[in-house]
Amino acid sequence: MSEQQAHQLIIYTDGSSRGNPGPGGYGIVLLWGNQRKEISAGYRLTTNNRMELLGVIVALESLTKKNIAVTIYTDSQYIVNSVEKKWLDNWIRTDFKGGKKNKDLWLRYKAIAQHFKVRFHWVKGHADNPWNNRCDELATEAADGNNLLIDVEFENLKI
Known part of the structure; x- marks a missing residue:
């Protein structure tokens, strides 16, 4: 790890769903120097994109220090392109006209991301990146777990 990498926050995230929609989960690995923190949660009915995005949101919401540079690695081109190409x-x-999905989560992301200097990097999923693979394990274990949470916004849309 370079000197620069040792003094910046690196976040890896991944989302998973068993069926789309279906039970889902997210996994997060936060790295700061030699410190590592893992976070995950599972939901009873959701989508893969919602879990990918929720992983990023929860990672940022877990931070106590604001106005820091954060590099987020994800295998979700949906997230990387939405932010980096300014689709969001x-x-x-346009208030998400044209049926753009996940408005609730995108607005939540925008609200928390303004407190950081966020950069996204896309990584190939299910490949040779050990941190992305660990996030995938956390996400799938969470999706397969007991006591799944309720993705209220998503389930309310389905009613």
């Missing part, structure tokens, strides 16, 4: 800015400007 347009969705917000």
